Amino acid sequence: MSDPRSDHTTADVLYASDLHGHTGLYRELFETAWRLRVRALILGGDLAPHTDVATQRRFYEEVLVPLLREYRSKPGAAEIFHIPGNDDWKASLPPLLDAGLGGTHAIHGRVVPFLEYGWVAGLASVPITPFAMKDWDRWEEGLAAAAKMEGFRSEPDGGLRAYTFRGRERRESLAAELEALERELPSTEEPLICVFHGPPYGTALDQIARGVHVGSRESRRFLERRHPVLGLHGHIHESPAVSGRFAERLGATICVNAGQRMGSALHAVWFRLDDIAGSLTHSLLGRAGLDAGVRPG
Numbered sequence: 001m002s003d004p005r006s007d008h009t010t011a012d013v014l015y016a017s018d019l020h021g022h023t024g025l026y027r028e029l030f031e032t033a034w035r036l037r038v039r040a041l042i043l044g045g046d047l048a049p050h051t052d053v054a055t056q057r058r059f060y061e062e063v064l065v066p067l068l069r070e071y072r073s074k075p076g077a078a079e080i081f082h083i084p085g086n087d088d089w090k091a092s093l094p095p096l097l098d099a100g101l102g103g104t105h106a107i108h109g110r111v112v113p114f115l116e117y118g119w120v121a122g123l124a125s126v127p128i129t130p131f132a133m134k135d136w137d138r139w140e141e142g143l144a145a146a147a148k149m150e151g152f153r154s155e156p157d158g159g160l161r162a163y164t165f166r167g168r169e170r171r172e173s174l175a176a177e178l179e180a181l182e183r184e185l186p187s188t189e190e191p192l193i194c195v196f197h198g199p200p201y202g203t204a205l206d207q208i209a210r211g212v213h214v215g216s217r218e219s220r221r222f223l224e225r226r227h228p229v230l231g232l233h234g235h236i237h238e239s240p241a242v243s244g245r246f247a248e249r250l251g252a253t254i255c256v257n258a259g260q261r262m263g264s265a266l267h268a269v270w271f272r273l274d275d276i277a278g279s280l281t282h283s284l285l286g287r288a289g290l291d292a293g294v295r296p297g
Contacts, residue, residue, distance in 0.1 A: 011036040011270035011279065012115070014078070017044030017197070017234025018259040020087065021051075021059050023067075028266040030071045032283065033078055036270055039115055041078040044234045044258065045085025045124055045197035048092060053158040056092035065099045072103050079115070083108045083122040085197040085235065090135040091154035107195060109177070111184040117273050118191035118229075121184070125177050126198035126235055127216050134163045136197070138174040140218045174218040182226065192228040199233035200250060204243035205257035206236050211243070220250070227252040230276060234259035240267075240285065247280055247288040254280065254290060 014033050019025045033041050047064065048056040071077055080103060084093060097106055105112055107122030114120040125138045132151035152160040165172075185192065199205035199215045200223055206215025214236060223231050230253065237259040240246040246269065247256045254276055258269045265284060272279040280288040 011038050011281075012117075012273045013040045013042065014038045014268060014270045015042040015044060015232050015256065016258050016260075016266065016268035017232070018046040018085065018087075018237055019043070020046050020260065021049030021056075021063070022260075023063055025260065025266050026064065026067055029268060030067065032266065032268060032270075033071070037076070038078045038270065041080045042120075042195055042232060043080070043082035044195055044232055045083045046087040046234065046259075047082065047084060047096075048088050050087050053089045053092045053154050053160070056089055057095055057158070060092065060095040060099075065096060065101070068101050068104060069099070072101055077103065080104045081107050081112075081114070081120055081122070081195065083195055083197060084124045084136065086124070086126050086129055086131070086133060086136045088124075088136075089133065089154040091156055091158050109181060111181065111186070111192075114193060115273075118193070119186060120193045120195060121181055121228075122195045123177060123181060123219075124197050125174055127174060127214075127218075128165060134165075137165075138172050138177060139165060139169045140174045140216060142201075142217050144212075144214045146214075174216060178218055178222045182222070185226070192226065193230045193232065194223065194226075194228045194253075195232045197233065198235045199239065199257050200231065200255060203250060203255060204245035204248045205233055205239050205255055207239045207242040208236060209238075209242065223253050223255070224251055229253065231255040233257050237261060245288075246282050246285055247290060249290065254288075256280070256288075258282070 111121045128147040130146040134151040149165045153163045200220035201215035201217045268283045277290040
């Protein structure tokens with residue numbers, strides 16, 4: 001059967017991150033997916049509201065899963081790829097992960113086929129944050145001064161337990177998780193897209209006030225070592241406003257931050273796979289301004 005979008009597609013992929021349970025933004029995202037007739041929709045983490053485990057579970061059960069089911073039930077709906085983010089309790093995720101939604105792929109810690117294009121790899125984990133939610137925090141060298149070593153992790157029953165990185169700093173590291181992900185990469189030369197919630201350190205995508213960089217050094221090393229076509233990120237919502245850019249090149253890799261500025265319209269990006277640099281467009285900020293015509297290797 002022919003693809004009903006094939007004659008009308010204006011973009012292949014739509015990406016957004018950090019929607020934090022805002023139903024209006026999710027509806028706008030799905031409407032944008034239909035308008036562009038995309039073939040893949042990627043969610044880059046921080047899916048649920050900033051709240052407790054039980055309330056996040058209800059959000060998945062009562063809001064996000066029904067929205068996803070409604071969208072996926074229509075002929076020509078895009079495949080969906082998603083990871084959680086540091087604001088999503090691990091124990092809240094079963095209603096989403098166990099919903100049995102066809103064409104929907106949880107990719108944290110995994111490498112899976114991406115359309116007919118190549119592969120996509122996902123990672124929710126970020127360097128230790130200043131916040132108490134620690135399910136997805138991981139150690140790396142050079143942590144920001146504001147990194148909070150103590151906090152809480154969620155239990156399968158929805159309870160929380162106190163947790164500290166002190167004395168066990170290197171037992172749970174971003175380097176180890178990225179090495180495990182790297183072992184899953186195929187040996188083929190097909191293009192790779194990385195969906196990492198945390199942006200790479202020292203770029204236009206990881207800046208807070210006064211241009212301070214708080215991204216991941218280990219993620220940057222991975223991207224520079226493996227040369228994926230794309231790095232799709234979020235987490236540091238304000239960075240595009242601080243740096244003036246939502247995308248930049250890191251060697252051979254185009255890196256993007258499509259995190260939300262709460263209270264505004266949807267922040268998302270879309271692009272064609274045959275010319276990512278030339279087609280990369282932000283829903284509010286326009287074209288990325290990267291050199292057009294660069295094709296994936």
